[in-house]
Amino acid sequence: MIEFTNVSKTYPGGVKAIDDISLSIGHGEFVVLLGPSGCGKTTLLRMVNQLEELTEGEIAVEGSSIHDLNKIDMRRNIGYVIQSNGLFPNMTIEDNVMVVPAMLGWSKEKKKERFEYLMNLIGMPPETYRKNFPHELSGGQQQRIGVARALAADPPVMLMDEPFGALDPIIRARIQEEFLDIQRTLKKTILFVSHDIDEAIKLADRIVLLKDGKLQQFDRPEELLNRPANEFVSEFVGEDSVLKSLSLYQVQDMKAKLTLPEASDGLDGTVFKHGDSLRYVLSHLLHPTPKPVYFERQEGGxxxxxxxxxxxxxxxxxTA
Ligand SMILES: Nc1ncnc2c1ncn2[C@@H]1O[C@H](COP(=O)(O)OP(=O)(O)OP(=O)(O)O)[C@@H](O)[C@H]1O
Ligand SMILES: [Mg+2]
Incomplete structure (x- = not known):
């Protein structure tokens, strides 16, 4: 779906922002580009839609080299959410969301229908916001509009550069959840930049961890946490990597790995379901006056x- 082959980028001043990166990203995969400030995340992202030229190597999207795609193909195939939401201040919300469809020459009816669909998708009633301007919306609403705009022409690929970066933690968590829900239905191939390990763990199917333009590890979140490839990865994921990884595992994973005792009855305790996170279970077990903890079983009991x-x-x- 997106294939990076030995990609390097040296800026005119001589900074090697990306150093020999090869990655193969599957259809419908949600990949987070993670790493400290200046490690090359934005550069890597912007090479995909040719906002930055690559110096060496090759990038292919859906089997075609990006150099063979013209501007129109690019707009149709790749949605882009920039680091600050980048809405046009003098354009209404409707015009902002419909920028790409307008460039692609969609009919008025088709644009209207699409606008209404997208606004409902992001939970903002189209009639309420159609004529507003960006400054009349909250930060969280502006970010949502940025996402809707990138989705407008229904591109199979989405590039998102810290799209929720400017939000406070509570709103941010809510938008992350909403976006995961949207992704479950739309199944876009997503390259999403973040410098926040917790955000990456929550959203990613796989994480690309970069340092000084070099790939450190490309793996599923639990692998990054449990089997860091080197010292840098292990420092980056932090000393609480065990707790973080517990939030990724559920009751059903533990039942699959361990032989657990059968309970005679669980009337005195708290019963956890298959999908509850083990971190949540642990917080119960560590409670100062814990109630006994039980897991529901597929076969009953x-x-x-x-x-x-x-x-x-x-x-x-x-971690073995
Ligand atoms: N237009 C440019 N000209 C010269 N050097 C640049 C340019 N853009 C970025 N760089 C350099 O390339 C390196 C990678 O920058 P990039 O913006 O890709 O990092 P980033 O990981 O996105 O950082 P942040 O988390 O701060 O957004 C940095 O050393 C940066 O100074
Ligand atoms: Mg950046």
Whole structure:
């Protein structure tokens, strides 16, 4: 879907922003580009839609070299959300969202229908916001409009440069959830820049971790946390990587890995479902006056009581 082959980028001043990166990103995959400020995330992203020229190597989107795509193909195939939402201040919300369809020459009816669909998708009633200007919206609403604009021509590929970066943590968490929901339906191929490990873990199917333009690790979040490829990765994911990885695993993962006792009855305790995160389970176990913890079982009945020792055994399994 997106293929980077030995891609390097040296800026005119001599900075080697990207150094020999090869990556193969699958159809419908959500990939987060992660790393400290200046590591080359934005540069890598902008080479995909040719806002930056690459110095060496090759990038292909859906089997075609990006150099063979003209500007129109590019707009049709690749949506782009820039680092600050980049809405045009003097254009209404409707005109902002419909910039690319207008360039592609869509009919008035088709644009109207698409605008209404997108506004409903991002949870902002089209009639309420159609005639507003960007400054009349909250920061979170502006970010949503930025996402809607990138989705407007329904491109299979989305490039998103810290799209939720400017938001406070609570709004940010909510927009992340909403966006994950949208992605579950739309299944875009997404390259998403972040410098926040927690955001990356929450959103990514796989994470690309960069340092000084070089690839450090390209892996699923739990692999990055449990099996960091080098010292830098291990420092970047942080000392609480075990807790972070527990938030990625669910009750069903533990049931699949460990043989758990069968409970006679769980009336006195708290019962967790298959999809509950193990981090949530652990916080119950660490409560000053904990109630016994049980897991529901597929075949009926309960497993448990579960103890901290079970969590420890699971973590040992996952990091072995
Ligand atoms: N137009 C440019 N001309 C020269 N050097 C540049 C240019 N743009 C970026 N750089 C340099 O390339 C390197 C990578 O920059 P880039 O913007 O890709 O980093 P980033 O990972 O997106 O950082 P941030 O998290 O701060 O947005 C940096 O050293 C930067 O100074
Ligand atoms: Mg950047």
């Amino acid at each position: 309960l497993a448990g009581p579960i103890s901290v020792a079970h969590i420890e055994a699971f973590v040992r399994e996952m």
